[in-house]
Amino acid sequence: MKIVLENLxxxxxxxxxxxxxxxxxxxxxxxxxxxxIPDGKLIGLLGPSGCGKSTTLNLICGLQAPTSGxxxxxxxxxxxxxxxxxxxxxxFQNYALYPHLxxxxxxxxxxxxxxxxxxxxxxxxxxxxxxxxxxxxxxxLMDRKPAxxxxxxxxxxxxxxxxxxxxxxxxxxxxxxxxxxxxxxxTREEIKRIQKETGITTIFVTHDQExxxxxxxxxxxxxxxxxxxxxxxxxxxDDPINLFVAKFLGTPPISVFSxxxxxxxxxxxxxxxxxxKGVCDREVVATVRPxxxxxxxxxxxSCALERVEVMGRDMSIVSTHPACEAPVIxxxxxxxxxxRVTSGTVRFNLxxxxxxxxxxxxxxxxxxxxx
Numbered sequence: 286m287k288i289v290l291e292n293l294x295x296x297x298x299x300x301x302x303x304x305x306x307x308x309x310x311x312x313x314x315x316x317x318x319x320x321x322i323p324d325g326k327l328i329g330l331l332g333p334s335g336c337g338k339s340t341t342l343n344l345i346c347g348l349q350a351p352t353s354g355x356x357x358x359x360x361x362x363x364x365x366x367x368x369x370x371x372x373x374x375x376x377f378q379n380y381a382l383y384p385h386l387x388x389x390x391x392x393x394x395x396x397x398x399x400x401x402x403x404x405x406x407x408x409x410x411x412x413x414x415x416x417x418x419x420x421x422x423x424x425x426l427m428d429r430k431p432a433x434x435x436x437x438x439x440x441x442x443x444x445x446x447x448x449x450x451x452x453x454x455x456x457x458x459x460x461x462x463x464x465x466x467x468x469x470x471x472t473r474e475e476i477k478r479i480q481k482e483t484g485i486t487t488i489f490v491t492h493d494q495e496x497x498x499x500x501x502x503x504x505x506x507x508x509x510x511x512x513x514x515x516x517x518x519x520x521x522x523d524d525p526i527n528l529f530v531a532k533f534l535g536t537p538p539i540s541v542f543s544x545x546x547x548x549x550x551x552x553x554x555x556x557x558x559x560x561x562k563g564v565c566d567r568e569v570v571a572t573v574r575p576x577x578x579x580x581x582x583x584x585x586x587s588c589a590l591e592r593v594e595v596m597g598r599d600m601s602i603v604s605t606h607p608a609c610e611a612p613v614i615x616x617x618x619x620x621x622x623x624x625r626v627t628s629g630t631v632r633f634n635l636x637x638x639x640x641x642x643x644x645x646x647x648x649x650x651x652x653x654x655x656x
Contacts, residue, residue: 286324286358286372286453286486288345293318293354295340295510314340316510318354327480327487329497329518332507333533338490341507342456345488346373358453371454374447374485378459380439382431382446389414389427392445399450417445421479437468441475448483455480455487461496473500494534498522506530523638528570528648531641537575537601537617541610543645544571551642553608558586559635561642561653569651570643577639578602578616584632588614595620604631 295315314337322328330338343349345356347368355364363371382391392414396405405413418424421441431439440460447455457476461469477500480487491497497504498518506513506521506529514526525531531539544553545568551559553571578586580602588604591613602616616633642651 288322288454288486288488289355289357290318290320290322290341290345291355291357293341293344293356294352295337295344295349296352314510315344315351318510318512320505320512320515322486322488323502325484325486326502327477327489327500329501329504330488330490330507331492331494331497331504331533332513333492335509336507337510338492338507339458340510342375342458342488342490345454346375346456347371372450372452373454373456374450374452375456376440376443376447376458376460378462380431380443380463382439382442384431387428387430388418388423388434388442391431391442392418392449395446395450413449414445417449420448420482421445421475435468436464437472440464440472444476444479448479448485451483452485455483455485457487457489459491460489461491461493469496476500495536498534506533525641526650528572528643528650531572531643535574537615538611539572539574539641540614542571542573542606542608543610544569544608544642546642551640553586554606556586559637559640564642564651564653568645570645570648572641572643573635574639575601575615575617577636578614578618578633579636580616580618581632581634584634586633586635587630588633590629590631602631 293315294313294317296311296313299311318341330341332338340349344351347366351364355362357363358371393410396410396413399405415424418427421444423438423441423445426434426438461472464472473496489501501518503516504518504521505515508529514521514530521530522534525534532541542553544551546561546564547566549560549562549564550557551561551571588606591603591605594601594603598620599617600620602618604614606614637654642653643649644651
């Protein structure tokens with residue numbers, strides 16, 4: 286099912302006066318959102334808390350009405366359609382299972398509300414519940430109650446309950462937030478598998494960029510209710526449109542430096558670290574991905590070594606530089622390429638494809654060379 290969001294806007298009105306006699310301002314949670322979600326794709330809505338991603342999800346499913354704009358499922362305008370008539374399945378962060386019902390009863394519950402020509406017999410409901418339980422691999426747990434399940438198992442029950450009616454659209458609102466790290470990894474892989482097997486258009490809301498990038502066909506990066514960038518995860522990572530996107534994506538985070546350009550050379554501090562053809566003399570913000578640092582004893586960029594952290598296959602050279610925004614710089618290298626560091630200084634060359642320049646005022650991207 287293709288979903289089209291057309292000039293979608295949601296503004297929450299100002300509240301009454303607070304203790305100091307001041308009124309709060311109206312808040313625009315989603316601001317002129319335009320996006321076409323292709324049929325059968327998994328889309329990640331990504332951004333920090335308060336950016337409007339959950340509100341967007343609530344507008345799509347009908348729990349909230351937009352201030353303006355339209356929502357289309359295929360060719361159908363569903364903007365004013367009640368949630369129960371939209372054919373959506375919604376999975377919440379806190380599972381929202383009925384504690385007094387078994388897994389089977391929780392999954393069957395949405396089917397019991399079907400009426401008219403869609404009404405099912407008890408045998409048909411049990412058959413559908415078992416089929417969807419097998420899909421999410423909880424068919425051996427059908428007679429247990431939620432309290433007898435792990436967090437990951439409960440989340441699978443919630444997904445099965447959302448899928449049992451075979452919705453036109455599946456909406457996942459931070460479904461992994463309550464799981465531990467290993468279980469989150471396992472469950473997100475399961476979500477991707479289930480989405481591929483069912484072919485249901487899915488929207489996945491998260492503030493965790495690693496989650497969004499690992500399972501999404503496309504990601505939508507949001508800030509303050511406004512779309513910042515849309516694209517395939519790797520494309521957005523490799524080609525951020527502005528400083529916010531560059532800083533938001535990536536683990537470890539991108540290193541941000543105060544810098545300047547002179548005679549088409551990028552200077553961080555007093556060191557000319559990179560040729561930036563086509564950029565006029567100006568102050569800039571220079572950013573370097575962790576994998577963009579190439580250790581070299583004769584390198585052009587020097588930093589004060591703090592320590593080396595072993596991460597198994599890779600290693601992290603932790604260093605500092607007075608022009609860096611963060612307390613430390615993390616350079617990720619292959620463990621076999623670890624340089625011999627004999628003093629308190631470590632030197633790097635910078636990989637041009639992993640360096641991005643931004644306007645120091647607006648944060649907009651500055652192209653250089655072939656970029």
